[in-house]
Amino acid sequence: MTPKSPPRKSSWSWRSRAFRGLVYQVVALALIGLAAWFLWSNTLTNMRVRGIQSGFDFLSQPAGFSIGESLYPFDSGESYLRAFGVGLTNTLRVAVAGIVLATILGTLIGIGRFSRNGLVRALCSAYVECFRNIPVLLQLLVWYLVLTEVFPTIQNAWKLGPFFLSKGGLNFPAPVWGPGELWLGAGLAAGAALAWGWRHRARRQFDLTGRARSMFWVPLALLLAGAFGGWLAGGASTVLDYPVKGEFAVENGGALTPEFLALLLGLTMYTAGFIAEVVRSGIASVPAGQAEAASALGLDRQLEIRLILLPQALRVIIPPLTNQYLNLTKNSSLAVAIGYPDIVSIANTAMNQTGRAVECIAILMSVYLTLSLLTSGGMNWYNARVAIKER
């Protein structure tokens, strides 16, 4: 007998679960809709009363303010939209630098808590406790104060080799992009290709003969040799733009403002404490039996870490690590308190000048929300890929 489809149940009685669910949702949506309408109509009224315009058209108008530092040139005649763009690049600049530095520092400290040396362990624990229990805003303010008060004036700037350190920030020799540097880049690319080729060949040789060839040092040497060769081919130029102490400021060279430095230092040291905890708990999550089994099979410590401990620990470390990266990016919004022109500062200035609070805050929130969603999405994809397969 052919199977029949189940009879359609539809009842309008209050006792039906589906009906009740429907009613609850309708009521909830109606309440939310009502609240939203209430807020919306108030907003419109208030804006009319106060004479506030609305709309995103202000974005094309000239900004009327200049920005302290930016990756690309900006003057006060450019549009608000471009100003927001500068803010975004400033945010990303400090976020990316902070993420890299905090990861390195945090990983070292996290691993240091397993050191055989009791002193190293104690110092790492002290670092983590200290920096995690003080608000990040306070840390930023202290760094900013130190960089602007304790550092000498530009006239008396500290000189370390070609570097200048003063209240005006850090000045460093910057590379000058010329044809020589292009050769350098080409050499680097060639070195990278050779290194990749070596690793590929080494892996195949290992499978075929069982002899392990160097997978790190030789490719690194190839990479550096390629870069060096390219540099030689480009004329071995050692031209750098050196900073020179002028009358009121240090000229030439590259510069990092004290605001950027304070923000970078504060965010790095704070987030490194959290990353250290994440790394520590990831390493500790691998059961001791895994190391024992590896020892029993004759694997030495290096192989044990590389093949057994690290893959398992990384699976536990990566999700909370991405969370910390997001936190660092969100914490960079505190730049508004020390005058670094990130996107929140720019939005604040724009809000004050145009009165368009709703639009500016909406732009702000969308930017951060996009960054967050992209990162969570990427992380979910990674998680699904490396999940340890169970029943």
Added chain:
Amino acid sequence: MTEPIIRFDKVNKWYGNSFHVLRDIDLAVGRGEKIVICGPSGSGKSTLIRCINRLEEHQEGRLVVDGVELTDDVKAVDEVRKKVGMVFQQFNLFPHLTVLDNLTLSPMWVGNLPRKEAVDKAMQQLERVRIADQANKFPLQLSGGQQQRVAIARALCLTPKIMLFDEPTSALDPEMIKEVLDVMIELASQGITMLCVTHEMGFAKAVADRVIFMDEGQIVESNEPHEFFNNPRSERSRDFLSKILGH
């Protein structure tokens, strides 16, 4: 008489300053001998066999495995570990690698075998424990009994002379104990030296050349299974047997 493959000579071990976990252990294991070690918990049985592949270090006495004395010398320890295979109570399979990768790991990275040979060897061992069809699954996709059989196959891939079993069936559900014990019995019939810490007395009766009873860090009794189970000579052995054979 031929030289014993394992010799404990007045071996003593402490945990910390005062817990004397192995006391004056004197033991000689002959080649191809099957020994079952039993005793109450805390008696030092696991510690004893873990000393053999230096997962635990002894503080006093001499321990010689297949002609190599176990000391702080790292090379000696590595040499010994290539000849000794171990099966753990918690299986300790590597969850992020497939069953096949679990088995080929040591032969490729420590034994320097080419991949093809390592895979052949691994498949051979998997056939031996009758689980070859699961070669490409991940450990957590298998049942407990299957995982333990994979663990036995993994230890066998080193072609060890000695196999150590640390309560291999204690973490298994009852219906899976038999499949693991069957594999161990088959292994025993193939001439390998085995030391097994277990409570499975049926296994001891079927396979063991000797049963060793330990209590409070000492070897109290060491006898043939038949003698041990029917004529336990010391008070403590009698007590222990009545507890575990009574139900």
Added chain:
Amino acid sequence: MDAASPSSADWRPVAPRPAPRRTEGAWPWMRANLFGSWQTTLATLVLGGLLLWLVPRLADWALLRAVWAPDLAACKAMEGVGACWGVIAEKYRVIIFGRYPFEEQWRPLAATVLMVAMLVASCTRPFWKRWLVVLWAVALAAFFALMYGNTLGLSKVETDRWGGLPLTILLSSLSIVLAFPIALLVALGRRSNLPAIRAFCTIYVELIRGVPLISVLFMASFMFPLFMPPGLTIDVLIRVLVGITLFAAAYLAEVIRGGLQAVPKGQVEAAATLGLSYWQTQRKIVLPQALAMVVPSIVNSFISIFKDTSLVSIVSLYDLTGALDLAVNADANWKPFKLQGYFFIALIYFLFCFAMSRYSRWVERQLNAGRRR
């Protein structure tokens, strides 16, 4: 049978004796942990040397040659050589209490002590009963009565004069207390079978968690006045409180949802076979277990919110961080010693947060001990 194996006839028990080489105790610990191998010894020497150089200098600056009295001349004389803790002695009232009228400062002191006592009490077992909610309501009422006044013969003090430590504690405690029921509902809503409710709760949580707190505070500061009917103004303190509460509720909702997921499905099924309704099941079976499991995470959320209240100084509320600016920025005499002021409030934050994180770890150990078989 080998001759070397013990024959039971001449077996003698061996008495335990102490280890020949001690592995526990101060000297063995140092030998193993500080001088175990040549790399360890090298690290110990280098780090130890650095510390031996640094610590006496720090102690000199911070303690030995520091100026403790609020003496401006002495501080200026010791500038760079000794710390000027005199700035704290001089300004601590403004730093801790903000712009609260000087004579009435016993009131915020009493209110803060009351709040801290309530928080500590809520953490101890004897207080985990139903009447704790009532007690909190009474304590909050007393807090507001003390701070705001205008009753019981106390003079009125407007909220814009509240500041310093009482404000920090008020904002963090009140926002967590108010956020809790919201977070409960949102967490349950995210796990509900009704798609509309689930979507709404998910959007709320993901939206708030994706943006920094400063943007929520901006929203509270600049947008909330627009949401209200014309003519109705709300106190900036209430606006900020609402903003922090909404923020905290999203994070708490995720924590609670984690706990809800950890409750085995069998519990809900058993409750269903006993005839309990949805709300009864949640109230009596699921939530008690879920919340007990995530108490350490809830305490961690509280620590985060406590630190995050420092952000209200950006929207012109003078909490502990903002009050320092208030105390020192205007006073050109003491301004050079602002760094010492920062260290002082950093110490206050550290003490509170460290104590709370220790408590959270203690609770975690208690929970694990209860679950170990």
